[in-house]
Amino acid sequence: MIQCFNVGKRYVRGHEVIRDANLQIQQGQFVFLMGPSGAGKTTFLKLLLALEPLSEGQIVIDGRNLRRLPRRDIPALRRQVGMVFQDFKLLGSASVLKNVALPLEVVGRPSAYIQKKVHYILRFVGLEAKASLPCRQLSGGEQQRVAIARAVANDPKIVLADEPTGNLDECSSERVMELFKEIHFRGATVIVATHDARLPGLFPESRKVRIEGGRFHEDAPIGRQPCSGRPTGDPWL
Ligand SMILES: Nc1ncnc2c1ncn2[C@@H]1O[C@H](COP(=O)(O)OP(=O)(O)OP(=O)(O)O)[C@@H](O)[C@H]1O
Secondary structure, three states: OEEEEEEEOOOOOOOEEEEEEEEEEEOOOEEOOOOOOOOHHHHHHHOOOOOOOOOEEEEEEOOOHHHHOHHHHHHHHHHHHHEEOOOOOOOOOHHHHHHHHHHHHOOOOOOHHHHHHHHHHHHHHHOHHHHHOEEOOOHHHHHHHHHHHHHHOOOOOOEEOOOOOOOOOHHHHHHHHHHHHHHHHHOOEEEEEEEEOOOHHOOOOOOEEEEEEEEEEOOOOOOOOOOOOOOOOOEEE
């Protein structure tokens, strides 16, 4: 569960982007974080990943208060969170396969497991045929799917996606949303930040939260969400 209590964020020499913001997200929820450009969506995702320090308030993730989290525990927190960055942050000269394998290598998974898992996920995102190509040879939509594959490779409990359909055509956007729905079905909490008001229409059961004036506003009552189908064990293999 993600809990935000009176959260405030002010950048050095900047205005207060988020102020006195409260939010609670249960494990397994699918949340669209809406708001116009500059509203603070990326900032909020960065706070959740501890990429930016809080100015005010508390964020508690699965009982761990980020303010009190020792620096040495931050990598473990980040391993539980898969982040799809707005600019992908892929290794352009490395292959698609290498980019997706990296998070698994970092945590020391056996190579046979990595091979099996990466191929499964690349098939899932429809990129198995491009596994050996350097990422920079892929289209924007394909790179977006590599970024999603990398974010979910390690079965994170939480997946954060920053404008995952920015610059994609309608068909590619729908495909990307199908991936997130599947990831959600497999048990992850998914937070998609977007200013594209059409996206929530692709997943009507989702929860919509708007950032406005630095605060969170619920757009609609939280409906019953499809319950997570995640069984115990590896959800991919
Ligand atoms: N590192 C920074 N230093 C100073 N100000 C920043 C920094 N990062 C973001 N901001 C400011 O914080 C505000 C919110 O930015 P943020 O990127 O969180 O918005 P956003 O809702 O994600 O926008 P977009 O949809 O365009 O990505 C903006 O006014 C931005 O200029």
